[in-house]
Amino acid sequence: MGAMEKPFNWAELVRPEHVHGSVYTDPAIFQADLEKIWYRTWVYVGHESEVPKPDDFVMKSIGPQPIIMTRDRDGKIQLLQNRCTHRGNQICQAHKGSASTFTCPYHGWNFGSDGELRGLPFSSGYEGVDRSKLALGRVARIASYKGFVFGSFASEGPTLEDHLGAAHVAIDKLVETSPEGEVEITAGFLQHKVKANWKLLVENETDGYHPQFVHASIFKVAESGIGSLYGPNSTALSRYFGNGHTEFDLRPEFRQRGQLLGWFGTTPEKYPEYVARMRAAYGDDKANAIMIDGTPHTMIFPNLFIAEIQMFVLQATAVDETVQHVTALQFKGAPELNRRMRQQTMGSVGSAGFLLADDGEMYERTQRGLQSRNPEWVYIGRGKHRERRDEQGLLISDVTDEVPSRGMWEHYRSMMEAK
Helix, strand or coil, X not given: CCHHHCCCCHHHHECCCEEECHHHHCHHHHHHHHHHHHCCCCEEEEEHHHCCCCCEEEEEEECCEEEEEEECCCCCEEEEEXXXXXXXXXXXXXXXXXXXXXXXXXXXXXXXXXXXXXXXCCHHHHCCCCHHHHCCCECCEEEEECCEEEEECCCCCCCHHHHHHHHHHHHHHHHHCCCCCCEECCCCCEEEEECCCHHHHHHHHCCCCCHHHHCHHHXXXXXXXXXXXXXXXXXXXXXXXXXXXXXXXXXXXXXXXCCXXXXXXXXXXXXXXXXXXXXXXXXXXXXHHHHHHCCCEEEECCCEEEECCEEEEEEEEECCEEEEEEXXXXXXXXXXXHHHHHHHHHHHHCCCCCHHHHHXXXXXXXXXXXXXCCXXXXXXXXXXXXXXXXXXXXXXXXXXXXXXXXXXHHHHHHHHHCC
């Protein structure tokens, strides 16, 4: 029996209010994570705007697996494995570019942007070989939702729409921030590597209990008012969408304040062209509602974090290592807003940024702390007594409560127990 098949008593390791420390530290559990989750469910890979023209490509990943996302000559998105079908050499080293073909540097095999084998040097040695069976490996299923491209190595399973479930509203809300209804991922990515298990990051992205403590210094210096969103008196909510997806719903606080663009820390007077374009696109009432509510703060399991002005893509690379790929969100038709998005992203998650450094330190300290064997358990019971259902029947609680963690772990356990 291989390591990935090692039997685990998931009901014992993942309890309703407790999680065993080994789920973050055991290499065999990490391998099971890859097989049961990363290589089976829908995983966010990239955005259509990253490959705008035929033959454009960009390097992506699904967990530790390198993936080439291309737009082939027919304009179709392809997710190709970066492995020559001859002897296994990686065929692409460039991070992004435009290429009608990829040539393996080892023996010169040549593949099109659709993954098909185009040419073989010294072809007389391959008489009778069926070239169609030597195409690059492809991700079994590809689907896109409003430009967001997901892939699944499983040839069968739920549709992307079923996987997203109620969480699709986060993407819907996000694209509405553009007067043209589209997000563009064109600002480039920063990469941050942390020595921590990927599930610590998934939990943290919708953990409303830590900001007042971990980010206290930046909240104090910036005087942005963000800190008050994450306190015992906040009307903001934590929510579990199902299927592992979670969010902070900050709209109750923003609606209470009633300030257009208040979610962005600014006023409509500073962005008159954007406000005018939004009202022309959606009408005054809907545009005003969008500009008051702001963008979502949503974790789409297992790896896409929409963080209001930024987007994080998590890459699980080892039991104790995760890479965060982060970019500023860009809204089509909103150049002045986009400039500030880029500036604020550099200030918060850039190499000298304030927020991500705080979180990264907590991830790594927690990973080290979990090596201690006593106590064995992580406690995730905060706010259990005040869980309730919203009008859609989704589980919610106060923003500082651990509804998102409990929901995520319930889904994790169900996936690990699935045959």
